[in-house]
Amino acid sequence: MEHEIAAKLVDVDKNFGLGNTFVKVLKKVNLEIHSGELTLLVGPSGCGKTTLLSVLAGILDTTDGEVNVFGTRVDKLSQAKKTSFRRKNIGFIFQQFNLLPTLTAADNVAIPLLISKVPYREALKKAKYYLEVVGLGDRVTFYPTQLSGGQQQRVAIARALVAEPKLIVCDEPTASLDGETGKIVMEMFRQTALKRDRAIVVVTHDNRIFEYGDRIAEMLDGRIVSIHENKNHK
Amino acid sequence: MLRIAFQMLVGDRAKYLTLISGLSFVTLLFVQQGSVFCGLMLRTAKPVEAIGAPIWVCDPTLQAIDDFKPLLDTDLTRIRSVDGVRWAVPLFMRQVQVRLNDGKFQTVRLIGLDNASLVGRPSQMLSGNTESLLLPDSVVIGKAEMERLNNPKVDDTFEINDKLARVVGIADVPRDFLSNPYVYTTYDRALQYSPRQRKQMSYVLVAPQPGLSSQQVVENIKKTTGLSAYTADDLRWLTIWYFMRNTGIPINIGISLLLVFVVGMAIAGQTFYAFALQNERYFGALKAMGTGNFTLVRMIMFQSLFVGVVGYGIGAGAACFIGWMGSGGREKLAFFTPEQLLFISFGVTIVICLLSSLVSIQRVIRLEPAVVFRG
Numbered sequence: 339m340e341h342e343i344a345a346k347l348v349d350v351d352k353n354f355g356l357g358n359t360f361v362k363v364l365k366k367v368n369l370e371i372h373s374g375e376l377t378l379l380v381g382p383s384g385c386g387k388t389t390l391l392s393v394l395a396g397i398l399d400t401t402d403g404e405v406n407v408f409g410t411r412v413d414k415l416s417q418a419k420k421t422s423f424r425r426k427n428i429g430f431i432f433q434q435f436n437l438l439p440t441l442t443a444a445d446n447v448a449i450p451l452l453i454s455k456v457p458y459r460e461a462l463k464k465a466k467y468y469l470e471v472v473g474l475g476d477r478v479t480f481y482p483t484q485l486s487g488g489q490q491q492r493v494a495i496a497r498a499l500v501a502e503p504k505l506i507v508c509d510e511p512t513a514s515l516d517g518e519t520g521k522i523v524m525e526m527f528r529q530t531a532l533k534r535d536r537a538i539v540v541v542t543h544d545n546r547i548f549e550y551g552d553r554i555a556e557m558l559d560g561r562i563v564s565i566h567e568n569k570n571h572k
Numbered sequence: 573m574l575r576i577a578f579q580m581l582v583g584d585r586a587k588y589l590t591l592i593s594g595l596s597f598v599t600l601l602f603v604q605q606g607s608v609f610c611g612l613m614l615r616t617a618k619p620v621e622a623i624g625a626p627i628w629v630c631d632p633t634l635q636a637i638d639d640f641k642p643l644l645d646t647d648l649t650r651i652r653s654v655d656g657v658r659w660a661v662p663l664f665m666r667q668v669q670v671r672l673n674d675g676k677f678q679t680v681r682l683i684g685l686d687n688a689s690l691v692g693r694p695s696q697m698l699s700g701n702t703e704s705l706l707l708p709d710s711v712v713i714g715k716a717e718m719e720r721l722n723n724p725k726v727d728d729t730f731e732i733n734d735k736l737a738r739v740v741g742i743a744d745v746p747r748d749f750l751s752n753p754y755v756y757t758t759y760d761r762a763l764q765y766s767p768r769q770r771k772q773m774s775y776v777l778v779a780p781q782p783g784l785s786s787q788q789v790v791e792n793i794k795k796t797t798g799l800s801a802y803t804a805d806d807l808r809w810l811t812i813w814y815f816m817r818n819t820g821i822p823i824n825i826g827i828s829l830l831l832v833f834v835v836g837m838a839i840a841g842q843t844f845y846a847f848a849l850q851n852e853r854y855f856g857a858l859k860a861m862g863t864g865n866f867t868l869v870r871m872i873m874f875q876s877l878f879v880g881v882v883g884y885g886i887g888a889g890a891a892c893f894i895g896w897m898g899s900g901g902r903e904k905l906a907f908f909t910p911e912q913l914l915f916i917s918f919g920v921t922i923v924i925c926l927l928s929s930l931v932s933i934q935r936v937i938r939l940e941p942a943v944v945f946r947g
Contacts, residue, residue, distance in 0.1 A: 388945045391945065392942045392945055395860070397859075397860050397940070397941040397942045397944075397945075398940070398942045418864065421859070421862050421863070421864050421865075422862065422864075423862075424860065424861065424862040425861065425862025425863075426862070428862075430857070430860050430861055430944070432857065432944050432945065433945075434853070434944075436853055436854060436856075436857035436944055438576070438579075438580060438583075438854050439583065440579050440580050440582070440583020440584060441576065441579050441580075441583070445576070445579065449576065449858070449861065450861050450862070452573055452575070452576060453573065453858070453861055453862050453863050453867070454862070458575060509944075509945045
């Protein structure tokens with residue numbers, strides 16, 4: 339079954355620095371991200387995966403090229419509109435989890451809703467529901483330091499899901515986890531996050547989780563060098 | 573998001589307590605130094621309050637209550653004839669030396685009251701009575717600084733200018749700037765107690781006729797006699813400003829307050845900066861998730877205002893407590909905290925908080941949300 343195109347990058351360039359420090363990180367990148375699919379961006383360190391993810395999520399400006407996400411030219415938006423766009427459409431999962439250490443798991447999960455001005459009580463209720471979904475219903479009042487790495491990443495997943503975004507971007511979600519926990523988290527993530535109208539992009543160089551991707555885009559030296567479909571999920 | 577800001581703030585106990593204690597200390601110092609300044613300045617004009625006359629007439633060269641040129645005795649009758657003067661009585665006031673029974677000398681503020689009316693006598697007596705001043709050699713002493721006269725009781729004696737003085741009463745009199753004990757007696761006896769001079773009368777105390785304001789009568793006296801006249805309030809402020817201009821007190825206290833401000837800025841600024849630095853990752857994550865700069869600025873401002881208000885409350889409360897403790901024992905400590913000082917110190921604390929939070933605000937505004945993807 340064909341999936342809709344959620345995001346499309348056309349001839350995207352991204353440069354950093356000037357003079358001696360000038361570096362071209364993305365070189366004419368073209369990529370399509372499909373709804374209902376989990377796309378893996380893989381490649382060696384420094385090949386531009388995270389930069390491409392940042393450009394796609396609208397947290398980094400392009401030097402050249404088009405970034406089209408759900409029909410919106412993200413590269414053309416002002417900073418304020420990009421912020422608003424991210425709030426409404428994109429969920430984030432970070433390598434370091436970035437859970438606020440002074441907030442409980444439920445409060446951490448509620449953040450995207452609070453950013454969107456959802457009343458606290460309502461946000462907390464929904465946050466607790468998503469914590470149940472990721473299997474942490476009994477940990478709602480726990481602080482991040484009281485949770486294991488795998489549990490923290492599951493809280494981060496719940497946080498990414500709670501506002502029900504149409505695009506979720508993940509940066510090395512298993513890099514801070516051991517192999518077994520990484521697999522468990524990815525399994526759970528795929529089951530809970532993947533929907534027909536939602537696209538997921540995961541940056542990773544952890545080949546143990548390649549099996550969870552529907553499509554694997556391989557990058558090298560700032561370019562997409564190949565895109566494979568994972569037949570197991572088709 | 574203010575809830576999140578609050579939890580971020582109080583969740584980091586060490587920094588929160590550093591901020592609160594720093595700002596409390598700054599407020600404490602600010603209110604304490606300001607109160608000492610106000611207390612000292614008000615004490616300069618305490619004799620005006622202690623005498624309590626509505627109008628004071630003096631030589632035109634007067635600079636402050638204790639810096640006067642005496643008047644001629646004939647000036648009294650000239651003043652009495654001015655329109656609107658209800659009554660006018662002489663007042664003698666000078667610093668003289670008392671010889672105590674143990675042979676030591678002590679400077680006192682000798683106040684000679686009109687023989688007949690005793691206008692200017694203390695209003696509150698702790699023992700004895702002011703009418704006894706009409707008895708020979710009698711004096712009434714003020715309770716404040718009385719220990720310097722070896723805590724005399726009624727009927728105790730000492731010498732002033734080789735003449736006997738017998739204590740007939742102890743009055744509740746506030747301390748003044750010079751902190752010398754008050755000794756009240758009659759005008760004529762005060763002249764005997766002090767070395768003779770060509771002009772003796774320090775002031776003429778005047779009351780206006782009913783229906784006339786003190787200010788109107790002051791103008792009449794000035795116009796008619798060529799002397800200076802002040803309402804009690806004007807004389808108080810004249811004295812206070814004299815001390816402000818001619819002593820180093822305002823500069824010294826001002827320097828202290830400036831240092832307090834700088835120290836407050838340093839403590840709060842450094843802590844806020846460290847707070848912003850430590851939370852950069854989280855602010856970056858919030859930005860990535862769609863929190864606008866305005867919301868983040870509001871969060872930081874809320875945090876700074878919150879610690880400002882709490883720090884101010886603790887500091888101002890502690891300063892007032894210290895003032896209250898110190899003002900036991902008959903107000904030995906010069907300490908007065910007017911409402912205005914509390915408002916000003918609140919403003920200063922909030923300014924310190926807001927200015928020091930600017931450092932973290934500009935850091936957060938400049939923060940690239942992409943920072944969250946850097947391992």
